[in-house]
Amino acid sequence: MIRRKKGEVRLKDGLTAESINESLISRSRAAIFIIRDGQVEFANEATSGIFGYSPDEIVSAPAEKFLTLETAVKIFGTDTVSPRQPGECNSLELTVLHKNGEKIPVEAEVAVIDYNGSPSTLAIIHHGAERKKLDEQLKEGLEKLKKSFGTLIEALNKVVEARDPYTGGHQRRVANLARAIAVELGLPNEEVDSLSLAAMVHDIGKIAVPSEILNKPGSLSQSEWGLVKNHAQIGYDLLKDVEFPWPVANIIYQHHERLDGSGYPLGLKAGEIRREARILAVADVVEAMSSLRPYREPIGLEMALGEIEKNKSRLYDASSVEACRWLFREKGYKLNADKEDI
Numbered sequence: 278m279i280r281r282k283k284g285e286v287r288l289k290d291g292l293t294a295e296s297i298n299e300s301l302i303s304r305s306r307a308a309i310f311i312i313r314d315g316q317v318e319f320a321n322e323a324t325s326g327i328f329g330y331s332p333d334e335i336v337s338a339p340a341e342k343f344l345t346l347e348t349a350v351k352i353f354g355t356d357t358v359s360p361r362q363p364g365e366c367n368s369l370e371l372t373v374l375h376k377n378g379e380k381i382p383v384e385a386e387v388a389v390i391d392y393n394g395s396p397s398t399l400a401i402i403h404h405g406a407e408r409k410k411l412d413e414q415l416k417e418g419l420e421k422l423k424k425s426f427g428t429l430i431e432a433l434n435k436v437v438e439a440r441d442p443y444t445g446g447h448q449r450r451v452a453n454l455a456r457a458i459a460v461e462l463g464l465p466n467e468e469v470d471s472l473s474l475a476a477m478v479h480d481i482g483k484i485a486v487p488s489e490i491l492n493k494p495g496s497l498s499q500s501e502w503g504l505v506k507n508h509a510q511i512g513y514d515l516l517k518d519v520e521f522p523w524p525v526a527n528i529i530y531q532h533h534e535r536l537d538g539s540g541y542p543l544g545l546k547a548g549e550i551r552r553e554a555r556i557l558a559v560a561d562v563v564e565a566m567s568s569l570r571p572y573r574e575p576i577g578l579e580m581a582l583g584e585i586e587k588n589k590s591r592l593y594d595a596s597s598v599e600a601c602r603w604l605f606r607e608k609g610y611k612l613n614a615d616k617e618d619i
C-alpha cells in the first residue's frame with residue numbers, strides 16, 4: 278500500500294477518497310464525480326448546481342439517476358469516444374438529467390482513473406455553450422421584466438400622489454431614505470431593491486380612501502381614521518396577485534406594524550415583521566413627521582429623530598433607527614424626492 282501525506286493528490290498512483298475531499302476538487306465550480314461499476318462513489322458540491330441533486334443524494338446512487346442512456350453509453354463504453362484505459366481522457370458533449378426531469382446539455386471531460394485501487398470513471402462536467410447562452414437570455418429577460426415593473430411602480434406612485442397633494446413626493450422621499458438605511462445596514466442588493474420599490478408605492482391603498490378624508494384639515498373621526506388605517510390592507514390586496522420579482526405586497530402590508538404588536542393591520546410583533554418593513558416604518562415616520570400635513574405644520578426632523586430614538590426597540594427596529602440617525606447626524610443626509618435608479 279502506498280502511504281501518502283495528508284491531502285496529497287497523486288494522479289499517477291491513483292486517488293484516495295481522503296485526498297479528493299481535501300483537494301480543490303470538492304470546491305470546483307464544475308461538477309465532478311467518480312463512478313465505479315455504475316454507481317457514484319464521489320460527487321462534489323457543484324453537482325447540485327448542474328443536476329439539482331446534493332452530493333448526498335448522488336453518492337451511492339446508480340448513475341442512471343442523472344445520466345440519459347445515450348450519455349451513459351458515451352461515458353462508459355460501446356462507442357469509440359469513451360475512454361478505455363487509465364490515463365485516457367476525452368472531451369464530450371452530453372445530455373444529463375436534472376432532478377426536475379429537464380434534460381440539460383453539458384460539456385464533460387471524462388477519464389478512466391484508479392480510484393481506491395479500482396478502475397473508475399472520473400467526469401468533470403460544466404454547462405455547455407448552449408446552456409450558457411440560454412442562461413444569459415434568461416438573465417436579460419429578467420432584467421427587462423424588472424425594468425418594466427419599475428416603470429409600473431413609477432406610474433402607480435403618480436396615481437397615489439395625484440390624489441393626495443400633501444403627500445406629494447412623500448413616497449419617493451421615503452423610498453430614498455429607506456434605501457439609504459438598507460445600504461447602511463449592508464442588506465443584499467435584492468432586498469434593497471425590494472424595499473425601494475415597495476416604499477415607492479407603500480401608500481397605494483390610499484386610492485381607496487376618499488380624498489376629502491385624506492385632505493381634511495384638523496383631526497379625523499374614529500370611522501374616518503379607520504378608513505385611513507385600512508390602506509395597508511388595501512395596498513396588499515391590490516398588489517398581492519401581481520407576480521413581482523420582489524415581495525412588494527408583503528412589505529406594503531407590514532409598513533405600519535410595530536415591534537410591540539401595537540401596529541396594524543395584523544398587530545405583528547418584532548420577528549414576525551419582515552426586515553424591509555421594519556426599515557420602511559422608520560423611514561416613513563421620519564419623513565412624515567418632517568413634512569407638512571393637512572392637519573398640522575411639519576413637526577421637524579429633530580423631533581422625528583427624537584421620536585424614533587425614544588421608541589427604539591419598543592416600536593422601531595433598533596438597527597434601522599441607529600442607521601437612520603447616523604445618516605442624518607454623521608453623513609449629512611437630506612430628505613429628497615430626487616429620482617434614484619431603482
Ligand SMILES: [Fe+2]
Nearest residue numbers: 479480532533
Ligand atoms: Fe402608510
